[in-house]
Protein backbone atom coordinates (compact mmCIF):
# COMPACT_ATOMS: atom_id res chain seq x y z
CA UNK A 405 0.00 0.00 0.00
CA UNK A 406 1.43 3.33 -1.04
CA UNK A 407 1.87 6.03 1.56
CA UNK A 408 -0.27 9.08 0.92
CA UNK A 409 1.20 12.50 1.36
CA UNK A 410 -0.09 14.08 4.55
CA UNK A 411 -2.25 17.10 3.74
CA UNK A 412 -4.35 19.29 5.98
CA UNK A 413 -8.04 18.38 6.17
CA UNK A 414 -10.54 20.68 4.47
CA UNK A 415 -14.22 20.33 5.28
CA UNK A 416 -16.56 20.52 2.29
CA UNK A 417 -20.16 19.99 3.40
CA UNK A 418 -20.31 16.48 4.87
CA UNK A 419 -17.01 15.51 3.24
CA UNK A 420 -13.39 15.97 4.18
CA UNK A 421 -10.82 16.54 1.45
CA UNK A 422 -7.26 15.78 2.52
CA UNK A 423 -6.03 14.84 5.99
CA UNK A 424 -5.93 11.17 4.99
CA UNK A 425 -9.66 11.00 4.13
CA UNK A 426 -10.67 8.74 1.21
CA UNK A 427 -10.02 10.40 -2.14
CA UNK A 428 -13.18 12.26 -3.12
CA UNK A 429 -14.69 11.65 -6.56
CA UNK A 430 -16.19 14.77 -8.07
CA UNK A 431 -17.73 15.91 -11.30
CA UNK A 432 -19.35 18.97 -12.82
CA UNK A 433 -22.82 19.46 -14.24
CA UNK A 434 -23.08 20.48 -17.88
CA UNK A 435 -26.64 21.72 -17.64
CA UNK A 436 -27.55 25.40 -17.58
CA UNK A 437 -27.45 26.18 -13.84
CA UNK A 438 -30.48 28.43 -14.29
CA UNK A 439 -32.45 25.33 -15.29
CA UNK A 440 -32.86 24.06 -11.73
CA UNK A 441 -34.82 20.87 -12.45
CA UNK A 442 -32.39 19.75 -15.16
CA UNK A 443 -29.39 20.52 -12.94
CA UNK A 444 -30.86 18.68 -9.96
CA UNK A 445 -31.75 15.75 -12.23
CA UNK A 446 -28.16 15.52 -13.39
CA UNK A 447 -26.85 15.79 -9.83
CA UNK A 448 -29.13 12.92 -8.82
CA UNK A 449 -27.91 10.77 -11.71
CA UNK A 450 -24.31 11.56 -10.80
CA UNK A 451 -24.91 10.77 -7.14
CA UNK A 452 -26.40 7.41 -8.16
CA UNK A 453 -23.24 6.73 -10.17
CA UNK A 454 -21.13 7.37 -7.06
CA UNK A 455 -20.21 11.04 -7.44
CA UNK A 456 -19.52 12.61 -4.05
CA UNK A 457 -19.09 16.32 -4.77
CA UNK A 458 -20.63 18.36 -7.56
CA UNK A 459 -19.52 21.60 -9.14
CA UNK A 460 -21.89 23.89 -10.98
CA UNK A 461 -20.99 26.87 -13.14
CA UNK A 462 -22.25 30.20 -11.85
CA UNK A 463 -21.62 32.60 -14.72
CA UNK A 464 -24.03 35.37 -13.66
CA UNK A 465 -26.39 36.62 -10.96
CA UNK A 466 -29.31 34.79 -12.56
CA UNK A 467 -27.48 31.49 -12.05
CA UNK A 468 -26.41 32.56 -8.54
CA UNK A 469 -30.05 33.24 -7.69
CA UNK A 470 -30.89 29.58 -8.43
CA UNK A 471 -28.19 28.20 -6.15
CA UNK A 472 -30.31 28.25 -3.00
CA UNK A 473 -32.79 25.83 -4.49
CA UNK A 474 -30.06 23.67 -5.99
CA UNK A 475 -28.20 23.48 -2.68
CA UNK A 476 -31.41 22.71 -0.81
CA UNK A 477 -32.38 19.75 -2.95
CA UNK A 478 -28.96 18.53 -4.07
CA UNK A 479 -27.96 15.08 -2.83
CA UNK A 480 -24.33 16.19 -2.92
CA UNK A 481 -22.38 19.10 -1.48
CA UNK A 482 -22.28 21.84 -4.13
CA UNK A 483 -19.22 23.72 -5.35
CA UNK A 484 -19.90 27.04 -7.09
CA UNK A 485 -17.57 27.89 -9.95
CA UNK A 486 -17.73 31.65 -10.01
CA UNK A 487 -14.78 32.65 -12.19
CA UNK A 488 -14.05 36.36 -11.75
CA UNK A 489 -16.90 38.16 -10.00
CA UNK A 490 -16.55 38.36 -6.23
CA UNK A 491 -20.25 39.29 -5.89
CA UNK A 492 -21.13 35.88 -7.31
CA UNK A 493 -18.90 34.30 -4.66
CA UNK A 494 -20.75 36.17 -1.93
CA UNK A 495 -24.13 35.21 -3.41
CA UNK A 496 -23.04 31.56 -3.59
CA UNK A 497 -21.86 31.59 0.03
CA UNK A 498 -25.17 33.13 0.98
CA UNK A 499 -26.96 30.34 -0.91
CA UNK A 500 -25.21 27.73 1.25
CA UNK A 501 -22.71 26.15 -1.12
CA UNK A 502 -19.98 24.01 0.44
CA UNK A 503 -17.08 25.30 -1.61
CA UNK A 504 -16.26 28.12 -4.01
CA UNK A 505 -13.93 27.86 -6.93
CA UNK A 506 -12.39 31.18 -7.78
CA UNK A 507 -9.21 32.84 -8.91
CA UNK A 508 -8.24 35.38 -6.22
CA UNK A 509 -5.87 37.08 -8.65
CA UNK A 510 -8.74 37.95 -10.98
CA UNK A 511 -11.49 39.28 -8.77
CA UNK A 512 -10.38 42.88 -8.48
CA UNK A 513 -7.92 43.32 -5.64
CA UNK A 514 -7.00 42.28 -2.12
CA UNK A 515 -9.99 43.96 -0.47
CA UNK A 516 -12.44 41.88 -2.46
CA UNK A 517 -10.49 38.73 -1.76
CA UNK A 518 -10.57 39.57 1.94
CA UNK A 519 -14.34 40.10 1.78
CA UNK A 520 -14.88 36.70 0.16
CA UNK A 521 -12.49 34.91 2.53
CA UNK A 522 -14.19 36.50 5.54
CA UNK A 523 -17.61 35.35 4.30
CA UNK A 524 -16.27 31.85 3.55
CA UNK A 525 -14.74 31.60 7.00
CA UNK A 526 -17.89 32.81 8.74
CA UNK A 527 -20.02 30.26 6.86
CA UNK A 528 -17.70 27.24 6.93
CA UNK A 529 -17.22 27.34 3.18
CA UNK A 530 -14.02 26.01 1.61
CA UNK A 531 -12.21 27.64 -1.30
CA UNK A 532 -10.62 26.07 -4.30
CA UNK A 533 -7.94 28.13 -5.96
CA UNK A 534 -5.55 27.13 -8.67
CA UNK A 535 -3.81 27.63 -11.95
CA UNK A 536 -4.53 26.33 -15.39
CA UNK A 537 -1.61 26.20 -17.82
CA UNK A 538 -3.86 27.37 -20.64
CA UNK A 539 -5.08 30.53 -18.93
CA UNK A 540 -2.03 31.64 -16.95
CA UNK A 541 -1.51 35.37 -16.81
CA UNK A 542 1.15 36.43 -19.32
CA UNK A 543 3.16 38.20 -16.59
CA UNK A 544 3.96 34.88 -14.92
CA UNK A 545 5.15 33.31 -18.15
CA UNK A 546 7.30 36.37 -18.88
CA UNK A 547 8.75 36.37 -15.38
CA UNK A 548 9.70 32.68 -15.64
CA UNK A 549 10.78 32.91 -19.29
CA UNK A 550 8.10 30.50 -20.49
CA UNK A 551 8.73 27.88 -17.77
CA UNK A 552 5.10 26.84 -17.31
CA UNK A 553 5.72 24.80 -14.15
CA UNK A 554 7.42 27.65 -12.29
CA UNK A 555 4.88 30.15 -13.63
CA UNK A 556 1.94 28.02 -12.40
CA UNK A 557 3.54 27.54 -8.99
CA UNK A 558 4.17 31.28 -8.66
CA UNK A 559 0.57 32.06 -9.66
CA UNK A 560 -0.82 29.65 -7.06
CA UNK A 561 1.55 30.84 -4.38
CA UNK A 562 0.49 34.46 -4.98
CA UNK A 563 -3.15 33.33 -4.67
CA UNK A 564 -2.33 31.48 -1.46
CA UNK A 565 -0.69 34.59 -0.01
CA UNK A 566 -3.92 36.49 -0.67
CA UNK A 567 -6.39 33.97 0.75
CA UNK A 568 -4.34 32.92 3.77
CA UNK A 569 -3.52 36.51 4.85
CA UNK A 570 -6.03 36.37 7.72
CA UNK A 571 -5.23 32.80 8.73
CA UNK A 572 -7.83 31.05 6.56
CA UNK A 573 -6.72 27.55 5.62
CA UNK A 574 -9.77 25.70 4.25
CA UNK A 575 -8.25 25.69 0.82
CA UNK A 576 -7.99 23.06 -1.90
CA UNK A 577 -5.52 23.71 -4.71
CA UNK A 578 -5.63 22.61 -8.33
CA UNK A 579 -2.86 22.80 -10.88
CA UNK A 580 -4.18 21.71 -14.23
CA UNK A 581 -2.93 21.39 -17.73
CA UNK A 582 -4.12 19.56 -20.82
CA UNK A 583 -0.55 18.24 -20.99
CA UNK A 584 -0.19 15.14 -18.83
CA UNK A 585 3.53 15.49 -18.08
CA UNK A 586 3.10 19.15 -17.14
CA UNK A 587 0.26 18.23 -14.78
CA UNK A 588 2.37 15.56 -13.10
CA UNK A 589 5.42 17.79 -12.70
CA UNK A 590 3.60 20.83 -11.36
CA UNK A 591 1.59 18.81 -8.81
CA UNK A 592 4.71 17.01 -7.62
CA UNK A 593 6.51 20.33 -7.20
CA UNK A 594 3.58 21.84 -5.28
CA UNK A 595 3.22 18.78 -3.03
CA UNK A 596 6.90 19.09 -2.06
CA UNK A 597 6.39 22.65 -0.84
CA UNK A 598 2.87 22.76 0.60
CA UNK A 599 0.41 20.62 2.52
CA UNK A 600 -2.82 21.99 1.09
CA UNK A 601 -4.91 19.16 -0.36
CA UNK A 602 -4.76 18.79 -4.13
CA UNK A 603 -7.61 18.51 -6.60
CA UNK A 604 -6.26 16.49 -9.53
CA UNK A 605 -7.45 16.60 -13.10
CA UNK A 606 -6.26 16.79 -16.67
CA UNK A 607 -8.05 19.73 -18.17
CA UNK A 608 -9.74 19.57 -21.58
CA UNK A 609 -8.88 15.88 -21.67
CA UNK A 610 -11.19 15.24 -24.63
CA UNK A 611 -13.72 12.65 -25.69
CA UNK A 612 -14.40 9.63 -23.56
CA UNK A 613 -11.68 7.17 -24.56
CA UNK A 614 -8.90 9.71 -25.07
CA UNK A 615 -9.77 11.66 -21.94
CA UNK A 616 -9.97 8.51 -19.86
CA UNK A 617 -6.52 7.39 -20.98
CA UNK A 618 -4.93 10.79 -20.38
CA UNK A 619 -6.56 11.06 -16.96
CA UNK A 620 -5.63 7.50 -16.00
CA UNK A 621 -1.99 8.13 -16.89
CA UNK A 622 -1.70 11.58 -15.28
CA UNK A 623 -3.82 11.01 -12.21
CA UNK A 624 -2.62 7.43 -11.83
CA UNK A 625 1.04 8.43 -11.67
CA UNK A 626 0.36 11.15 -9.11
CA UNK A 627 -1.94 9.01 -6.99
CA UNK A 628 0.59 6.17 -7.01
CA UNK A 629 3.07 8.64 -5.50
CA UNK A 630 0.60 9.46 -2.75
CA UNK A 631 -0.36 12.83 -4.26
CA UNK A 632 -3.99 13.91 -4.69
CA UNK A 633 -7.00 14.23 -2.37
CA UNK A 634 -9.90 14.66 -4.80
CA UNK A 635 -10.14 13.86 -8.49
CA UNK A 636 -12.19 14.85 -11.46
CA UNK A 637 -11.84 13.07 -14.77
CA UNK A 638 -12.84 15.75 -17.30
CA UNK A 639 -14.58 14.21 -20.30
CA UNK A 640 -16.63 15.69 -23.09
CA UNK A 641 -20.16 14.27 -22.86
CA UNK A 642 -22.30 12.69 -20.15
CA UNK A 643 -20.54 13.45 -16.83
CA UNK A 644 -21.55 10.06 -15.42
CA UNK A 645 -18.69 8.62 -17.46
CA UNK A 646 -16.35 10.89 -15.48
CA UNK A 647 -17.44 9.19 -12.28
CA UNK A 648 -17.10 5.67 -13.68
CA UNK A 649 -13.63 6.48 -14.99
CA UNK A 650 -12.57 8.09 -11.70
CA UNK A 651 -13.53 4.97 -9.74
CA UNK A 652 -11.77 2.68 -12.21
CA UNK A 653 -8.57 4.68 -11.67
CA UNK A 654 -8.95 4.56 -7.89
CA UNK A 655 -9.87 0.87 -7.89
CA UNK A 656 -6.90 0.00 -10.09
CA UNK A 657 -4.62 1.59 -7.47
CA UNK A 658 -6.49 -0.03 -4.53
CA UNK A 659 -7.36 3.45 -3.25
CA UNK A 660 -11.15 3.05 -3.25
CA UNK A 661 -13.63 0.23 -3.60
CA UNK A 662 -16.69 0.84 -5.73
CA UNK A 663 -18.64 -2.14 -7.00
CA UNK A 664 -17.24 -5.15 -8.81
CA UNK A 665 -14.11 -5.26 -10.94
CA UNK A 666 -14.76 -7.07 -14.22
CA UNK A 667 -11.75 -8.43 -16.07
CA UNK A 668 -11.90 -10.05 -19.48
CA UNK A 669 -9.32 -11.76 -21.64
CA UNK A 670 -8.41 -10.14 -24.97
CA UNK A 671 -9.38 -13.41 -26.76
CA UNK A 672 -7.16 -15.30 -29.17
CA UNK A 673 -7.48 -18.13 -31.68
CA UNK A 674 -8.74 -20.45 -28.92
CA UNK A 675 -11.89 -18.42 -28.34
CA UNK A 676 -15.04 -19.94 -29.84
CA UNK A 677 -17.68 -17.76 -28.25
CA UNK A 678 -18.84 -14.14 -28.71
CA UNK A 679 -16.83 -12.85 -25.79
CA UNK A 680 -17.49 -9.13 -26.28
CA UNK A 681 -21.21 -9.74 -25.97
CA UNK A 682 -20.67 -11.86 -22.86
CA UNK A 683 -18.53 -9.18 -21.19
CA UNK A 684 -21.07 -6.50 -22.03
CA UNK A 685 -23.78 -8.69 -20.51
CA UNK A 686 -21.81 -9.13 -17.28
CA UNK A 687 -21.00 -5.39 -17.14
CA UNK A 688 -24.68 -4.57 -17.57
CA UNK A 689 -25.68 -7.08 -14.92
CA UNK A 690 -23.32 -5.72 -12.27
CA UNK A 691 -23.32 -1.99 -13.07
CA UNK A 692 -25.42 -1.03 -10.03
CA UNK A 693 -24.06 -3.60 -7.58
CA UNK A 694 -22.07 -2.14 -4.68
CA UNK A 695 -20.09 -5.30 -3.82
CA UNK A 696 -16.34 -5.20 -4.46
CA UNK A 697 -16.20 -8.58 -6.19
CA UNK A 698 -13.61 -9.67 -8.70
CA UNK A 699 -15.31 -11.11 -11.79
CA UNK A 700 -13.73 -12.60 -14.90
CA UNK A 701 -14.99 -13.33 -18.40
CA UNK A 702 -12.54 -15.55 -20.26
CA UNK A 703 -12.53 -16.78 -23.85
CA UNK A 704 -11.74 -20.48 -23.46
CA UNK A 705 -12.13 -23.31 -21.01
CA UNK A 706 -8.53 -24.49 -21.50
CA UNK A 707 -6.83 -21.45 -20.00
CA UNK A 708 -9.68 -19.30 -18.69
CA UNK A 709 -10.28 -20.76 -15.20
CA UNK A 710 -6.53 -20.98 -14.54
CA UNK A 711 -5.70 -17.50 -15.82
CA UNK A 712 -8.51 -16.02 -13.75
CA UNK A 713 -8.04 -18.22 -10.67
CA UNK A 714 -8.10 -15.17 -8.39
CA UNK A 715 -11.58 -14.15 -9.55
CA UNK A 716 -14.42 -14.65 -7.10
CA UNK A 717 -16.58 -15.77 -10.01
CA UNK A 718 -15.96 -16.21 -13.70
CA UNK A 719 -17.14 -17.52 -17.04
CA UNK A 720 -14.93 -19.42 -19.47
CA UNK A 721 -16.41 -19.69 -22.95
CA UNK A 722 -16.43 -22.94 -24.95
CA UNK A 723 -18.26 -23.80 -28.17
CA UNK A 724 -21.84 -22.54 -27.83
CA UNK A 725 -21.44 -23.22 -24.11
CA UNK A 726 -19.24 -22.27 -21.20
CA UNK A 727 -18.06 -23.05 -17.71
CA UNK A 728 -18.82 -21.03 -14.62
CA UNK A 729 -16.06 -21.11 -12.04
CA UNK A 730 -15.57 -19.77 -8.56
CA UNK A 731 -12.08 -19.18 -7.17
CA UNK A 732 -10.72 -21.33 -10.00
CA UNK A 733 -13.04 -24.28 -9.22
CA UNK A 734 -15.59 -25.23 -11.88
CA UNK A 735 -19.17 -24.97 -10.62
CA UNK A 736 -21.21 -25.88 -13.69
CA UNK A 737 -21.39 -26.07 -17.45
CA UNK A 738 -24.14 -24.26 -19.36
CA UNK A 739 -25.15 -24.12 -22.99
CA UNK A 740 -25.95 -20.83 -24.68
CA UNK A 741 -28.18 -18.87 -24.24
CA UNK A 742 -28.30 -20.06 -20.59
CA UNK A 743 -24.75 -19.01 -19.78
CA UNK A 744 -25.42 -15.43 -18.61
CA UNK A 745 -28.57 -16.27 -16.60
CA UNK A 746 -26.67 -19.12 -14.94
CA UNK A 747 -23.82 -16.73 -14.15
CA UNK A 748 -26.37 -14.31 -12.65
CA UNK A 749 -27.76 -17.11 -10.44
CA UNK A 750 -24.27 -18.03 -9.22
CA UNK A 751 -23.51 -14.37 -8.60
CA UNK A 752 -26.67 -14.04 -6.51
CA UNK A 753 -25.60 -17.13 -4.53
CA UNK A 754 -22.12 -15.71 -3.98
CA UNK A 755 -23.53 -12.38 -2.76
CA UNK A 756 -25.92 -14.17 -0.43
CA UNK A 757 -23.08 -16.22 1.07
CA UNK A 758 -20.58 -13.37 1.27
CA UNK A 759 -22.76 -10.38 2.17
CA UNK A 760 -25.98 -11.97 3.46
CA UNK A 761 -28.09 -10.15 0.85
CA UNK A 762 -30.83 -12.00 -1.01
CA UNK A 763 -30.92 -11.18 -4.72
CA UNK A 764 -32.98 -12.66 -7.50
CA UNK A 765 -32.17 -12.54 -11.19
CA UNK A 766 -34.86 -10.74 -13.14
CA UNK A 767 -34.39 -11.96 -16.70
CA UNK A 768 -36.79 -9.41 -18.23
CA UNK A 769 -34.88 -6.38 -16.88
CA UNK A 770 -31.57 -8.21 -16.77
CA UNK A 771 -31.10 -7.14 -13.16
CA UNK A 772 -30.32 -8.67 -9.80
CA UNK A 773 -33.05 -7.43 -7.48
CA UNK A 774 -33.30 -7.52 -3.71
CA UNK A 775 -35.74 -10.14 -2.48
CA UNK A 776 -36.24 -9.16 1.13
CA UNK A 777 -39.41 -7.08 0.76
CA UNK A 778 -41.18 -9.76 -1.24
CA UNK A 779 -40.14 -12.44 1.22
CA UNK A 780 -41.26 -10.25 4.09
CA UNK A 781 -44.77 -11.08 2.90
CA UNK A 782 -45.97 -7.62 1.87
CA UNK A 783 -48.29 -9.12 -0.71
Ligand code: SF4
Pocket residue numbers: 669670671672673674675702703704705706707708711
Ligand atom coordinates in the same frame (compact mmCIF):
# COMPACT_ATOMS: atom_id res chain seq x y z
S1 SF4 B 1 -8.38 -17.20 -21.90
FE1 SF4 B 1 -8.25 -18.53 -23.69
S2 SF4 B 1 -9.19 -17.30 -25.35
FE2 SF4 B 1 -8.69 -15.87 -23.72
S3 SF4 B 1 -6.66 -15.13 -24.29
FE3 SF4 B 1 -6.36 -16.81 -22.81
S4 SF4 B 1 -6.05 -18.59 -24.15
FE4 SF4 B 1 -6.97 -17.00 -25.47
